[in-house]
Amino acid sequence: MIAALRHVRHAPLRTASFTRYSSNITASHGPLTLAIRREDKNRWERRVPLTPEHVERLVDELGANVLVQPSMKRVIPDEKYKEAGAVVQEDISSADIIIGVKEVPIADLVRDKTYMFFSHTYKGQRYNMPLLKSIMDKKIRLVDYELMKDDTGKRLVQFSRFAGYAGMMDGLNGLGHKLLAQGYGSPFMACGMTYMYRCLADARLDLVRTGQVIMDDGLPREFGPMIFVFTGKGNVTKGALHVFKCLPHEWVKPEDLKALVENKNYDNRKVYGCQVDMADYLVRKKGGRFNRSEYLTNPEQYDSIFHEKIAPYATMIVNGIFWDEKFPRLLTKAQIKKLALEDRLRLLQLADISCDIGGSFEFMSHSSTIDAPFFSYEPISGKTHDGIEAKGVTIMSIDNLPTEMPLEASAYFSDALYKQVKRMVQGNFDHPVIQGAMITDENGKLVKRHEGLSELVKQYGQGATVTGHGKVLLLGSGYVSAPLVDYLLRSTHTSVTIASNSAAEAKALSGGRPQAPTAHLDVSDAKSLSKLVSDHDVVVSFVPATLHTTVAQHCIDAKKHLVTASYLNPAMKAFDSRAKQLGLTFINEIGLDPGIDHLTAMKAFDEVKAKGGKITSFVSWCGGLPAPEASNNPLGYKFSWSPRGVLLAGLNSAVFKRDGKIHTIPGEDLMRSSVDVPIYPGFALEGLPNRDSLGYLETYNLGTGEGLQNMFRGTLRYKGYTEMMGAFTELGLLDTKIRSDIKTGMSWADLTASLLGLKKVPQTQSEWTVAVGKTLRPYKLADESGRLDRVMASLNWLKMLSTDHAVQPSPSVLDAFCALLQSKLVYAENERDLVVMHHVFGVEWANGSTNELTSTLIAYGDPNGYSAMAKTVGLPAAMATEMILEGTMRHTGVIAPVYADIYEPMLEKLEREGVKFVEEMR
Numbered sequence: 001m002i003a004a005l006r007h008v009r010h011a012p013l014r015t016a017s018f019t020r021y022s023s024n025i026t027a028s029h030g031p032l033t034l035a036i037r038r039e040d041k042n043r044w045e046r047r048v049p050l051t052p053e054h055v056e057r058l059v060d061e062l063g064a065n066v067l068v069q070p071s072m073k074r075v076i077p078d079e080k081y082k083e084a085g086a087v088v089q090e091d092i093s094s095a096d097i098i099i100g101v102k103e104v105p106i107a108d109l110v111r112d113k114t115y116m117f118f119s120h121t122y123k124g125q126r127y128n129m130p131l132l133k134s135i136m137d138k139k140i141r142l143v144d145y146e147l148m149k150d151d152t153g154k155r156l157v158q159f160s161r162f163a164g165y166a167g168m169m170d171g172l173n174g175l176g177h178k179l180l181a182q183g184y185g186s187p188f189m190a191c192g193m194t195y196m197y198r199c200l201a202d203a204r205l206d207l208v209r210t211g212q213v214i215m216d217d218g219l220p221r222e223f224g225p226m227i228f229v230f231t232g233k234g235n236v237t238k239g240a241l242h243v244f245k246c247l248p249h250e251w252v253k254p255e256d257l258k259a260l261v262e263n264k265n266y267d268n269r270k271v272y273g274c275q276v277d278m279a280d281y282l283v284r285k286k287g288g289r290f291n292r293s294e295y296l297t298n299p300e301q302y303d304s305i306f307h308e309k310i311a312p313y314a315t316m317i318v319n320g321i322f323w324d325e326k327f328p329r330l331l332t333k334a335q336i337k338k339l340a341l342e343d344r345l346r347l348l349q350l351a352d353i354s355c356d357i358g359g360s361f362e363f364m365s366h367s368s369t370i371d372a373p374f375f376s377y378e379p380i381s382g383k384t385h386d387g388i389e390a391k392g393v394t395i396m397s398i399d400n401l402p403t404e405m406p407l408e409a410s411a412y413f414s415d416a417l418y419k420q421v422k423r424m425v426q427g428n429f430d431h432p433v434i435q436g437a438m439i440t441d442e443n444g445k446l447v448k449r450h451e452g453l454s455e456l457v458k459q460y461g462q463g464a465t466v467t468g469h470g471k472v473l474l475l476g477s478g479y480v481s482a483p484l485v486d487y488l489l490r491s492t493h494t495s496v497t498i499a500s501n502s503a504a505e506a507k508a509l510s511g512g513r514p515q516a517p518t519a520h521l522d523v524s525d526a527k528s529l530s531k532l533v534s535d536h537d538v539v540v541s542f543v544p545a546t547l548h549t550t551v552a553q554h555c556i557d558a559k560k561h562l563v564t565a566s567y568l569n570p571a572m573k574a575f576d577s578r579a580k581q582l583g584l585t586f587i588n589e590i591g592l593d594p595g596i597d598h599l600t601a602m603k604a605f606d607e608v609k610a611k612g613g614k615i616t617s618f619v620s621w622c623g624g625l626p627a628p629e630a631s632n633n634p635l636g637y638k639f640s641w642s643p644r645g646v647l648l649a650g651l652n653s654a655v656f657k658r659d660g661k662i663h664t665i666p667g668e669d670l671m672r673s674s675v676d677v678p679i680y681p682g683f684a685l686e687g688l689p690n691r692d693s694l695g696y697l698e699t700y701n702l703g704t705g706e707g708l709q710n711m712f713r714g715t716l717r718y719k720g721y722t723e724m725m726g727a728f729t730e731l732g733l734l735d736t737k738i739r740s741d742i743k744t745g746m747s748w749a750d751l752t753a754s755l756l757g758l759k760k761v762p763q764t765q766s767e768w769t770v771a772v773g774k775t776l777r778p779y780k781l782a783d784e785s786g787r788l789d790r791v792m793a794s795l796n797w798l799k800m801l802s803t804d805h806a807v808q809p810s811p812s813v814l815d816a817f818c819a820l821l822q823s824k825l826v827y828a829e830n831e832r833d834l835v836v837m838h839h840v841f842g843v844e845w846a847n848g849s850t851n852e853l854t855s856t857l858i859a860y861g862d863p864n865g866y867s868a869m870a871k872t873v874g875l876p877a878a879m880a881t882e883m884i885l886e887g888t889m890r891h892t893g894v895i896a897p898v899y900a901d902i903y904e905p906m907l908e909k910l911e912r913e914g915v916k917f918v919e920e921m922r
Contacts, residue, residue, distance in 0.1 A: 035095030133461030139444035164239020171351030236320035323359035330840035476542030483874030532604035565591030617842030623716025637716030671726030
């Protein structure tokens with residue numbers, strides 16, 4: 001580990017303009033160029049696949065060129081790689097071989113390269129089939145660390161032992177807090193989470209000191225002997241035992257557990273350990289001795305008696321075994337419930353290091369996180385709760401434990417990996433270890449032993465699979481619905497009924513898929529809607545927001561969950577207590593804005609808080625726009641659906657805090673309040689405040705907002721939009737009053753003239769200009785040079801001054817104007833849309849220093865696929881539905897997606913789908 005950071009010489013920096021080589025180059029042509037990518041799966045991922053020590057060896061021994069993507073959070077600073085002779089630069093596309101630790105986002109994959117990382121694809125993991133498909137499409141050779149094995153089949157590079165180290169330490173931390181929650185102090189309270197220690201040696205030394213306290217003071221006798229049960233004999237368990245042995249302990253055989261618990265004279269100045277293997281808890285159904293080979297081949301011939309022989313006596317179980325559906329579980333929900341009802345359950349803590357969701361321990365419902373490492377399960381009620389305070393078993397199921405020991409894990413991994421990297425840099429891809437670890441060859445084709453993945457790639461390659469089972473009712477078939485339907489139908493166990501008032505839209509959305517039946521929808525038909533809701537498990541409401549409360553009442557009556565992408569309002573919040581009583585989740589604001597903005601904002605808020613900082617300012621911008629090249633009209637805006645909602649949003653009043661003062665903008669003045677928003681020089685953006693920003697203080701746990709300089713949420717448009725929309729508002733084009741004269745035979749010139757108060761239609765352009773100018777002038781918005789000319793140009797472009805352009809018969813001026821805009825401001829073939837979201841956080845740290853954190857999403861639509869807006873609205877709603885189906889949405893009542901166990905997995909899934917934020921700290 002020390003060697004990984006030590007360099008006795010400063011190697012000269014190499015330039016980035018070196019020769020490109022084919023991935024198939026042989027050693028005789030010189031070494032291939034290697035790149036180490038920046039890890040970006042989550043904020044905790046700080047590991048590296050290769051340390052500077054080994055980079056230096058590649059440079060010295062082979063004359064290799066090594067690129068390193070810069071990273072401020074990497075456990076080894078960029079400067080150390082520079083000293084080793086690497087070139088630190090953002091662009092690594094010139095490299096032949098690109099290596100990392102965790103999966104590479106699909107959008108970052110570079111065509112015709114060799115990649116090496118933990119891909120989590122070779123077992124046919126459905127959620128990563130899109131990644132494998134992209135690798136194949138881009139003709140990438142994929143080498144997977146998990147498949148690097150020696151002649152005996154032993155893995156050569158892995159982090160498993162470090163998962164064991166960290167899992168044991170974190171488990172002991174949880175045990176200490178669990179005992180405290182039950183009213184008992186214990187020496188385990190001194191055990192920190194693994195990431196709090198500088199190295200493993202420090203953690204073990206701390207545990208030795210904890211052991212000394214146990215020997216001196218003892219453990220609470222009320223809990224009986226403190227028994228730690230370890231499952232398995234692999235590297236995970238070996239790592240956990242290496243930590244456990246720092247405590248004063250005595251080993252107990254599985255068959256002696258019962259007697260130990262019943263012995264009142266046990267020694268409470270030590271802990272007890274019991275390591276169990278398959279033969280200890282598996283019995284043949286037809287009798288006879290346990291046979292390991294037979295069990296692995298025919299596991300259905302065996303039953304597990306873990307729930308009788310082991311589980312009733314354990315204080316803490318440390319699980320380190322892999323589980324597959326064909327194997328019996330160690331402990332089912334029914335079995336642990338029975339133990340609890342019989343008062344035979346003394347289990348306080350489960351440290352599930354293997355983290356197989358719903359696996360060996362069926363009640364382990366989801367992976368936890370380093371930020372929120374523990375949750376509790378009540379065996380009798382079957383309910384799961386956040387944290388440790390609740391009754392039942394506390395569970396630690398962090399799925400990225402080695403990241404808590406990034407330096408030592410990296411040094412260990414790099415030592416094991418170096419030989420293989422050196423061979424690859426030399427062009428030796430035929431070595432047996434590398435060949436055995438290859439999933440796709442240099443042409444991106446599956447190698448022979450992995451050809452069986454082709455069907456899974458074909459079936460699930462369009463996106464991450466959904467594992468939840470159930471029936472979903474989608475109300476509405478608008479253009480944001482397609483990503484939701486397609487995402488949920490990736491699971492063969494999920495069906496989506498598409499209920500719509502447009503049979504043609506529903507049929508097109510279904511595409512004839514048997515899992516996507518259609519139904520006629522009339523929200524006003526209570527009997528029909530009630531039947532639809534009752535027949536499904538989760539209802540997704542994409543109907544107009546005014547109808548959501550009607551839908552919600554039907555969900556309450558039928559005891560069904562509800563998902564919407566719309567803003568929470570008092571009428572919806574009124575269902576909160578009833579939904580909680582029924583154990584229902586009514587999740588709202590789970591689209592783009594609101595939706596993804598909450599996910600990213602809460603992530604930043606919680607991370608700053610966890611580091612001891614506080615938020616001093618929050619400014620959030622979001623806009624759905626045409627791509628710049630498609631913004632070819634006076635508004636710089638286009639519609640894929642009815643403009644009515646967008647236009648009416650321009651009449652909403654707004655409340656926000658800016659520069660320490662609260663501002664209220666009446667709806668009629670909203671367009672006058674716009675400001676320039678310089679996110680990137682390439683975008684000419686302006687923004688205006690969006691509704692009540694202060695209403696989100698409570699949502700975001702920001703208190704009263706007294707300490708905030710800014711609390712602002714705004715809508716983005718291209719420059720010029722608010723000027724034109726302000727003019728249209730002044731001209732009366734957003735008037736919602738019912739009129740009977742907007743009918744067949746009326747021209748737009750007729751309607752515009754009536755709005756201007758004219759008795760007849762002007763005959764010349766100058767007459768129109770004078771009339772329009774008089775209408776605008778009282779609002780004092782015509783003083784800007786050229787504004788009137790721009791307004792006139794817009795009216796002419798829209799043909800609103802033409803006697804030959806007919807008005808579509810409508811109940812109001814607004815509806816007629818919507819029809820006009822929908823016909824004129826449309827996307828042409830091959831045009832794409834754009835979504836921009838930009839958060840700016842002001843942060844003050846405990847030492848008084850300050851930073852500005854930005855988080856930015858730029859997403860373009862695909863002219864041959866989903867629009868950016870459809871994808872960023874439909875996918876979050878789909879993922880929320882998925883979580884409900886899977887049972888991982890643990891919050892009940894009327895909620896928004898502001899909880900870590902919602903936003904963390906959802907942001908990871910969105911990133912897999914190409915919806916990725918870029919964060920910067922200034």
